Amino acid sequence: MRKLLLAAAAVISLGFAAQAQAAPELSARAFQDGMFVPGAASTTTTGNLTILNVSSANFSVLSTLALGYPVLSQPDFDVRTTAVSTGNFATSHTLTFEVTQTGLTSASAGAPLAALVSSFTTNGLIGGGGISSVTLSTYADAGNNAFSRSQLLSSVTYTSGVTNASGALFSNPTLANTLFSETVVISATFTGANAVLNTTSQMTAVPVPEPASLALFGMGLLGMGLIRRRHAG
Numbered sequence: 001m002r003k004l005l006l007a008a009a010a011v012i013s014l015g016f017a018a019q020a021q022a023a024p025e026l027s028a029r030a031f032q033d034g035m036f037v038p039g040a041a042s043t044t045t046t047g048n049l050t051i052l053n054v055s056s057a058n059f060s061v062l063s064t065l066a067l068g069y070p071v072l073s074q075p076d077f078d079v080r081t082t083a084v085s086t087g088n089f090a091t092s093h094t095l096t097f098e099v100t101q102t103g104l105t106s107a108s109a110g111a112p113l114a115a116l117v118s119s120f121t122t123n124g125l126i127g128g129g130g131i132s133s134v135t136l137s138t139y140a141d142a143g144n145n146a147f148s149r150s151q152l153l154s155s156v157t158y159t160s161g162v163t164n165a166s167g168a169l170f171s172n173p174t175l176a177n178t179l180f181s182e183t184v185v186i187s188a189t190f191t192g193a194n195a196v197l198n199t200t201s202q203m204t205a206v207p208v209p210e211p212a213s214l215a216l217f218g219m220g221l222l223g224m225g226l227i228r229r230r231h232a233g
Contacts, residue, residue, distance in 0.1 A: 024069040024103035027146055031096045032056045040064075047071035049099075058093045058190070060086040068101040075104040075116070077182050077203040084197075085130060085190045092132065092191045097199075100146045100183040106175035109140075115206040116140065116173060116182075118154035120166040123198040128162045130192025136166075136201055139183040140173040147183055153203075170206070 026049040030040035040054045040062050049066040056062060061084035068077050079099045109116055120136040137155035141148035154169035173180075184201045 024074065024101055025146075026066050026068045026099070026101050028064045028066060028097070028099040029147075030054070030056075030062050030064070030098070032058060033094055034096075037062060058085060058087040058089065058193075059095060060084050062095070062097075064097055064099060066099045066101075069104065075101070075106075075109050075180075075182060075203070075205055077101050077184065077201075079184045079186070079201045081186055081199045082197070083188065083190075085127075085193050085195045087193060089130070089190065089192050092189050094187060094189045096185065096187040098147050098183065098185050100148075100181055102144055102146050102179075102181040104144075104180055104182065106142075106177055106180045109173065109175060109180070109205045114172070115170045116153055117204050117206060118166075118169045118171065119202045120154075120156055120164075120169075121200045122158055122164045124162045125196045125198060127192060127195035128197075130190055130195030131197055132189045132191050133157060133159045134164075134186070134188045134197065134199065136199060137185045138171075138201065138203055139185070140175065141181045141183070142173075142175050142178070144179040144181050146181060148181055149183060149185070 023045045025043060025045050027043040028041065028049055028051055030037045037054060037056045040051055042049055042051050047068050047070045051064040054062040061082060063082040065080045081097045083095050118138040122134045124131050135157040138153040139149045139151055140153055141150045151173050153171040153173060156166045158164040182203055186199050186201065188197055
């Protein structure tokens with residue numbers, strides 16, 4: 001009986017280990033006016049996700065390109081979207097792209113002194129006046145849930161200008177040393193047809209100094225202080 005219990009425990013532990021070490025997964029989806037766009041969804045574990053030229057009622061082109069692990073180092077995340085408006089624009093229409101990366105290790109991103117850095121760009125290449133606003137946001141989730149918005153990392157909204165760039169936006173998410181997810185949400189409101197919008201969102205982690213490096217740095221500061229005291233004396 002004891003052997004059976006040990007064997008069962010071993011099988012369960014192997015199952016948990018396999019789950020914990022599952023390959024990170026990229027997923028994407030798109031919505032027009034809050035309604036899911038059929039065909040504008042994809043999931044992959046290759047680290048390279050592509051959705052090309054999907055159409056909806058008011059958009060002739062909806063495309064998403066995303067790169068994550070293993071193409072990029074964890075927890076780096078690169079998302080690019082393209083949208084081309086068409087059809088009847090008697091009223092404005094909102095387009096939302098959601099891209100998520102699950103199964104990331106928080107050993108670096110969630111450690112003390114670590115930070116995740118987000119950056120955004122938007123380009124209204126053609127008919128930019130037909131785009132009234134674009135909001136780009138990044139999120140992290142300590143529960144490793146796909147498309148979760150539990151922790152807002154960075155967010156910007158642009159309401160004018162053909163080209164906009166955010167620069168580096170630093171954030172310190174609360175993450176345990178376990179798996180977590182990242183999500184990028186890009187939402188644009190179009191007011192006219194024949195407008196072309198390209199957006200880019202990038203996330204990366206600030207490297208955390210190793211304990212030995214921190215100790216050497218501290219010793220160096222201490223040494224400098226002692227030398228100054230000697231010269232002062």
